[in-house]
Amino acid sequence: DFQKTMMKRGAFIVLEGLDRSGKTTQAKKLADWLKSRGETVHLMRFPDRDEPFGKVIDAYLKKEIELASPQALHLAFSLNRWQKAGEIRSLISLGTYIVCDRYCYSGVAYSIASGLDEKWVKCAxxxxxxxxxxxxxxxxxxxxxxRGGFGDERLECNELQKKVLIEMKKLTDERWKIVNANDSMEGVHNQRRKQEEMGKMEGEYSYDIEK
Ligand code: T5A
Ligand code: NA
Structure with a gap:
């Protein structure tokens, strides 16, 4: 049994969606719920604004600095994830559940919606x-x-958000679950819990992204 416990891997759970869809709120609720079931949980978010590349992203989104090209912004978002890739792998292999607020799917969907080439954005x-x-x-x-704060940062405009949703739908495969985020905070949490109870967290862990 000891050996079994040592070998139990965690799970990597990603929350994706448009700005102000309530991901941060629900990531915390999901993490608390997993902890209440005795799991070790680590909350993560991208952009991680404390990491060096994330500081650049933060300043750009708050309109404090300019970047020379949308490609540079895209790569900064990707670098921000690569800085955390090793930590993600080791936490999961040690049995920790990672609840992650946005990931590469935001990276791909926002950049395509902003006009970058689809093939190019997926490479990084x-x-x-x-x-x-x-x-x-x-x-x-x-x-x-x-909802609170919408429109304060760059990328938060309805026109872009509609395009992002179209791109995010294209990335959706059988690993994805759809949550109705128009619901109240508790309502959304309960939907999420139902899906999770369907036991979607088993299975092989793989290091490559297909899309
Ligand atoms: N981006 C991101 C890229 O372009 N490329 C990338 O690779 C990545 C990773 C910043 C921007 O960067 C883009 C996407 C974004 O435009 P961010 O830091 O995740 O990304 O953005 P934030 O502004 O921090 O977060 P979001 O706008 O995505 O908001 P959330 O997390 O979806 O929503 P949340 O939970 O913070 O809630 C927002 C407000 O709504 C209320 C909350 O209290 C809060 O005031 N709220 C609800 N109100 C009513 N009913 C509900 N069910 C509610 N849930 C939350
Ligand atoms: Na936002």
Missing amino acids: DIGLPQPDIVLRFDVDTDVAAQ
């Missing part, structure tokens, strides 16, 4: 640890626009 993230499950938070753009 090839080889990152793959999630076991992706929860896609679908929110109506009008509902999102009503």
Whole structure:
């Protein structure tokens, strides 16, 4: 039994969706719920604004600095993830559950929606640890626009958000679960819990991204 415990891997759970779809709120609720079941949980988010490349991203999003090209911004988002790739792998292999607020799918969807080439944007993230499950938070753009803080940062405009949703739908495969994020905070949490109870976190862990 001891050996079994030592070998039990964690799971990598990613939350994706438009701005103000409630991912940060639900990531915390999901982490607390997993902890209440006795799991070790590590919350992560991208962009990770404390990491060196994340500081550049943060300053750009807050309109404090300019970047010379959308390609540079895209690569900064990707570098920000690569800086954490080793940590993700080791935490999971040690049995920790990672609940991750945005990942490479945001990277791909926002950059394509902003006009970058689809093939090119997908390259930078090839080889990152793959999630076991992706929860896609679908929110109506009008509902999102009503929520606290919308429009403060770059990329938060309805036109772009609609394009992002189209791109995110294209990335959706059998590992993804759709959450109705128009619901109340508790309502969303309970939907999420139901899906998770379906036992979607088993299975092989692979290090390549297909898309
Ligand atoms: N981006 C990101 C890229 O372009 N490429 C990339 O590779 C990556 C990783 C910043 C931007 O960067 C882009 C995407 C973004 O435009 P971010 O730091 O995740 O990304 O953005 P944040 O502004 O921190 O977070 P979001 O806008 O995505 O918000 P969340 O996390 O979806 O929503 P949350 O939980 O913070 O809630 C927002 C507000 O709504 C309320 C909350 O209290 C809060 O005020 N709320 C609800 N209200 C009513 N009903 C509910 N169910 C609610 N849930 C939350
Ligand atoms: Na945002």
